[in-house]
Amino acid sequence: MSSYPLRLPEHVMAEARQLAEQDGTSLNQFLSSLIAERVGELRATADIQARAARANPAAKVILARVPDRTPLAGDELPGAH
Numbered sequence: 001m002s003s004y005p006l007r008l009p010e011h012v013m014a015e016a017r018q019l020a021e022q023d024g025t026s027l028n029q030f031l032s033s034l035i036a037e038r039v040g041e042l043r044a045t046a047d048i049q050a051r052a053a054r055a056n057p058a059a060k061v062i063l064a065r066v067p068d069r070t071p072l073a074g075d076e077l078p079g080a081h
Contacts (some may be wrong), residue, residue, distance in 0.1 A: 016030060016031060025064070
């Protein structure tokens with residue numbers, strides 16, 4: 001495990017403390033979890049973009065035709081609102 005001296009604006013730190021308390025975790029654990037989640041999101045996004053760049057050009061044309069609309073009932077992502 002490594003450490004890093006993190007400087008945050010007071011209002012951000014106050015909110016983080018409050019949210020950690022509501023979550024029932026220490027501030028350190030709360031911030032560590034947030035950072036780990038965001039790192040995972042960024043890594044997953046980069047992986048998806050890399051895979052998309054390698055996609056068959058014909059598939060890209062087909063996917064470009066997909067309309068941008070609200071999912072049908074039952075097709076929503078879990079937790080998406």
